[in-house]
Amino acid sequence: MNKELNNGFTKVLVANRGEIALRVMRTAKAMGYETVAVYSEADSDAPHVQFADEAVCIGASQANQSYLVIDKIIDACLKTGANAVHPGYGFLSENTDFCAACQKNGITFIGPDPHAIELMGNKRLAKIEMIEAGVPCIPGYEGKAQDEATLLDEAIKIGFPVMIKATAGGGGRGMRLVMSEEEFTSQLKTAKSEALNAFGSDEMILEKAVMSPRHIEIQVFADRHGNCVYLGERDCSVQRRHQKVVEEAPSPFVSEELRQAMGEAAVNAAKACAYVGAGTVEFLTDAQGNFYFLEMNTRLQVEHPVTELITGVDLVAWQLTVAAGGQLPLQQQDIILNGHAMEVRLYAEDPALGFMPQTGEILRWSHMQTDGLRMDSGIQQGQIVSPFYDPMLAKVIAYGATRDEARRRLMASLRKLELLGVRSNRGFLFNILNSPVFVQGEATTAFIENDFANDSSLSPHSLTHEQQALASWLFYLNTALSNKQANERAFWRNSNPAPTWFDLESSSEKHSVAVTVKNAQHKHFTVQAKDSVFDFVLIDQQDQQLIYSDDGVKKTIAYSFNAEGDLYLSSHEGCVLISDNTHAPAAAAQGAGSGLVKASMDGGIIDVLVEEGASVEKGQTLVILEAMKMEHAMKADVDGVVTAINVQKGDQVKGRQLLLEVTAAVQEEALEPA
Numbered sequence: 230m231n232k233e234l235n236n237g238f239t240k241v242l243v244a245n246r247g248e249i250a251l252r253v254m255r256t257a258k259a260m261g262y263e264t265v266a267v268y269s270e271a272d273s274d275a276p277h278v279q280f281a282d283e284a285v286c287i288g289a290s291q292a293n294q295s296y297l298v299i300d301k302i303i304d305a306c307l308k309t310g311a312n313a314v315h316p317g318y319g320f321l322s323e324n325t326d327f328c329a330a331c332q333k334n335g336i337t338f339i340g341p342d343p344h345a346i347e348l349m350g351n352k353r354l355a356k357i358e359m360i361e362a363g364v365p366c367i368p369g370y371e372g373k374a375q376d377e378a379t380l381l382d383e384a385i386k387i388g389f390p391v392m393i394k395a396t397a398g399g400g401g402r403g404m405r406l407v408m409s410e411e412e413f414t415s416q417l418k419t420a421k422s423e424a425l426n427a428f429g430s431d432e433m434i435l436e437k438a439v440m441s442p443r444h445i446e447i448q449v450f451a452d453r454h455g456n457c458v459y460l461g462e463r464d465c466s467v468q469r470r471h472q473k474v475v476e477e478a479p480s481p482f483v484s485e486e487l488r489q490a491m492g493e494a495a496v497n498a499a500k501a502c503a504y505v506g507a508g509t510v511e512f513l514t515d516a517q518g519n520f521y522f523l524e525m526n527t528r529l530q531v532e533h534p535v536t537e538l539i540t541g542v543d544l545v546a547w548q549l550t551v552a553a554g555g556q557l558p559l560q561q562q563d564i565i566l567n568g569h570a571m572e573v574r575l576y577a578e579d580p581a582l583g584f585m586p587q588t589g590e591i592l593r594w595s596h597m598q599t600d601g602l603r604m605d606s607g608i609q610q611g612q613i614v615s616p617f618y619d620p621m622l623a624k625v626i627a628y629g630a631t632r633d634e635a636r637r638r639l640m641a642s643l644r645k646l647e648l649l650g651v652r653s654n655r656g657f658l659f660n661i662l663n664s665p666v667f668v669q670g671e672a673t674t675a676f677i678e679n680d681f682a683n684d685s686s687l688s689p690h691s692l693t694h695e696q697q698a699l700a701s702w703l704f705y706l707n708t709a710l711s712n713k714q715a716n717e718r719a720f721w722r723n724s725n726p727a728p729t730w731f732d733l734e735s736s737s738e739k740h741s742v743a744v745t746v747k748n749a750q751h752k753h754f755t756v757q758a759k760d761s762v763f764d765f766v767l768i769d770q771q772d773q774q775l776i777y778s779d780d781g782v783k784k785t786i787a788y789s790f791n792a793e794g795d796l797y798l799s800s801h802e803g804c805v806l807i808s809d810n811t812h813a814p815a816a817a818a819q820g821a822g823s824g825l826v827k828a829s830m831d832g833g834i835i836d837v838l839v840e841e842g843a844s845v846e847k848g849q850t851l852v853i854l855e856a857m858k859m860e861h862a863m864k865a866d867v868d869g870v871v872t873a874i875n876v877q878k879g880d881q882v883k884g885r886q887l888l889l890e891v892t893a894a895v896q897e898e899a900l901e902p903a
Contacts, residue, residue, distance in 0.1 A: 238313035238337045238553065240265060243277070244302045244327075245317030247607030248623060249529075250277035253315045256545040258282075265311045267302060269295035271615040276607055283309050290617045291833075296320045299327050306336050313337040313552065315545075319619065322528040323350055339552040341527050345502045349525040352396040353434050359522045362501035364494050367513065367521040369436035377414060383435055384413055390438035393417055395424035395431070401471030402427045406438055439521065441675040442513040443482050444468065447495035448536045450547055451504045456557045459492035460540050461566045463532055465511075467661060469584070469677050475661060476532035477571040478539050481632060481670030487518055498525060507533075507548050531574070531624065534603060538570035538628040569632040571639045573658040575606075575648070577620040580657040581689045581802070586620040586856055588831040588884055589613070592650035592789035592797060593773050601628050601638045614651050616831040616856035622653070632670065636662055647787040649773070653803035657686040690802060692735050694761035700796055700807045701731040701742035702756050702765060703775060703788055710770075728757070735807045824867045824891035830884045832856030834876050837889075843871045845891060852876070852888050867893040 241257045242265040243250045254264040254277065266281035271290035278284045285305040288295035295301065297320055306314060314331050316322035322340070325347045331338040340346075349355045353371045360366050369391075370383035384391045384407070393416060395403025403424030405416040421431035444465045451457035464480030465473045479488070495510035502525075509530045511523040533544050547558065577587040594610045606623030608614075614622070625642050629635035643659045666672055666680045681687075692700070728743035740758065747753040752767035766778040776785050787799040796807045835853040839845060845865045852863040873890040876882060 239263060240309065240311045241313045241315055241339070241549070242267065242302070242306050242309065242311035243281075243315050243317060244296070244321055245315075245319070246272055246275065246277060246296065246618065247621070248605045249317040249319075249531075249607070251280055251607050252605050253317060253545050254280055256543055257315070257549065260546060260549055262313075262549070263311075265305065265309045267296070267305050269617070271613070271617050275612065276609050285309060290615060292320065292617060299324070299330050302327070303330055303334055303336070306331075306334070311336070313339055315339040315548070316528065318528050318531055323526070325350070337552050339548050340506050341504055341508065345504050346527045348502050349508075349527050350397065351432075352394055352524060353432060354396075355525060356434065356522065358501055359498055362497050364498050364501075364522045365512075365520055367436040367439060367523075369434060371434045375432055377417060380417060380433065380435060381410070381413055385410060387435060387437050389413075390440065392436045392438045393420045394434050394436065395420065395428060396434055397424065397428035397430045397432065403431075403433075404471060439513045439515055441673040441679075442466075442515055443480070444473075444511065444523075444674055445480055445483060445491065445514050445520065446509050446511040446530070447491050448530075448533070448544075449495050449499045449504070449508050449510055450544075450551070450557060451499050451506065451508070452551045452557045453505055453554065454556045456560070457496050457499050457504070458557060458559065458561045458564060459495050460536050460542060460544075460564055462488055462491060463530075463535055465532065466674050467667065467672050467676055468674055473532065473574070474658070474677070475571065475573050475667075475672075476535055477569065477632070477635070478535040479566055479569065482514070484518075487514075487520070491520055494520070494522075498522065506551055507544055531621075532572050534605060534624065534626045535570035535572050538603070538626065539566050539568055540564060541567070568628055568630050569635040570626060570628045571632075571635045571662075572624055572626040573639065573643070573662070574621050575623045575625055575646075575658070576654045577614045577622055577651045578654055579652040580654050580686050584654070585861070586616070586830065587614065587651040587653070588616050588856065589651045590791070591648065592791060593647055593787055594649075595647040595787070596625075597642050597645045601635075602626070602642050603628070604642075616833070622648070625658075633668075636668070647799055649787060649789040649797040649799060649804045650791070651804075654686075656800075656802040657684070659801070660684050660686050686802065689736060690805075691738055692733075692740060692805065692807070694758040695763065696798060696800065696805065696807075697733060697740045697742050697758035698756040698761070698763040698765075699775070699786060699788075700733055700735075700798055701744050701758070702754060703796060703798070704731055704733075704809045704811075705729060705744045705754075706767070706770060706775075707790065730811070731809060732811045732813075733807055734810050735805055739810075824865075824869055824893055825887055826851055826863050826865065826889040826891065828854055828882045828884055828886045828888055829861055829863065830854075830856050832861070832882060834878055834880045834882060834888075835860060836878055837874060837876065839871050839874075839889075841871050841874055845869065845871060851891075854882070863888060865891050867891055869893040 240263040243253050257264050264281045266278045266284040267287045268278045269290045287301040321327040325343045328338045328343045356371045390408045393405045403420050405420045407413050407416045425431040446463050448460040462480050463476050463478045465476045467475040498510045507529050509526040512520040514520040578584045591612045596604050603626040608622050627635045627639035640662050726745050728745045731742045733740045743757045745755045747755050754765045756763045764780045769776040773789050789797045797804045832854045835855045839851050847868050849865050850862040854861045869891040872892045876888050
């Protein structure tokens, strides 16, 4: 029987960017659909724009002027003749008004109907609906009364600890764990304020806190012919501030009996709201295997690839089939789980600096391509990582016959991954996968906070002696070979070998390293960093890779020089930035305590908190910068007086741009007459 009844759409516009836009377009093209990309000014050269059959610029770089503007997306559909829209995830994917606008204009929305999005987008209403449908829910309060006295009284009835949750939105915003009655009111005020700013609503629900639970979610799928199935579970327990870090399927915690019980509950949840398409029902489970409804995401999840790998199903293909009026390709009894899959999210962020987002040009991007590995990315070499969007760059996914095989393959993929130009969380991810608690399958939502809090990836690193040696050698080679001479002539000396000294700087730390040509003909060098001496032989140097022998062991390391001549060297943590200050003039007052307040990264000025002439103290916040959905405080590094302000609220600035100048108080005193 033909299970697809084409309702007329032939061209799919993907209302998103990055890796999810590319991933959707690949399946759409494979199924014979034309594709349309939309893009902001910042994404004009992005891979998803180049891959699509057609592309439309929808506005400025800021998401609220482009990807979040419904009228611009609809207009792009009308311009190109796109008669279907896939929203991806994030942006407008769970926006009722966007779904309704598509339907109003005769455009097929590849997802659920507006009523399901609206119902499940409100945690209070969704929980009421789930209770009526018999889906297990955490005891709590989901009433309409929202005054402080009522909420406090209900929290006392529930019993501490309790969770305060905003009924709109997600991602941990508007959510607080409250351990006692004494702190409830202050935490409630903070959660309400945060929710109102983020979602436009400060409505809250209360729930009994399930301490150190597992976060287990069930992938469900429904069509318009009454069919609804579940495709196993995903364990998303490894989280940081309610943001998922590692996802795997199946869960090492879930038995076949628990899987069936949760799956059937998830199907009941979907049926209760007449759901259509791909959806995810999220649960919390305690150590005894009791599970409770958390929320339903009415879209494709970031972590959907792990489900695809263990089921052999293309979930985007199913989305297109269902949206075209077809039936589900498989029934429940046909869905078989095979093997194990794991996914980690590669971010442009620095875990050692509180996970601060990073911006800059991608100077090198390379990764393993082999059986059992999948890379869903939306980046390419030469692309600029801008401050306007979420810092996720790619999803690294591995499959294996067993959980440990999938884990080992994922670690190997991270180990070989080369991303230069921006810092990343590669080492943080690798260390999680190598942690004994994770290896044993025992990680809960408290894992990072409790078991991983002291991991080395979370603290700043000094350059190792080997990194100092390699950096100095690369600076030497870069200069020596720049005139295209033969290598042996480039290294030749007419006197006894003498060391060439380099003054390096990385993360404000300075290092002196000596490079000596031991044998020019054989490209043999010795490099001394502190009390460590390295014996290097150059084998090859091309395509931003140094192939060399280190005391007889052949090794390869990736590197790249930026436009300023600074070196990015591949490292376990992602990459390190190293400057050669050997011939730089002595710095006057550009270091710590200089009074020069510079932007930590590309971003927008949210506020300037001082005026010229104002007296300020060291550590005082002077300017607030917004980048990658986060606010960053730019602070004074000296006591003194503000003598110059170079920006104003609303300005877009580049990383290291001078924002404000403070003249140190001691300098002023020095000018006073004796």
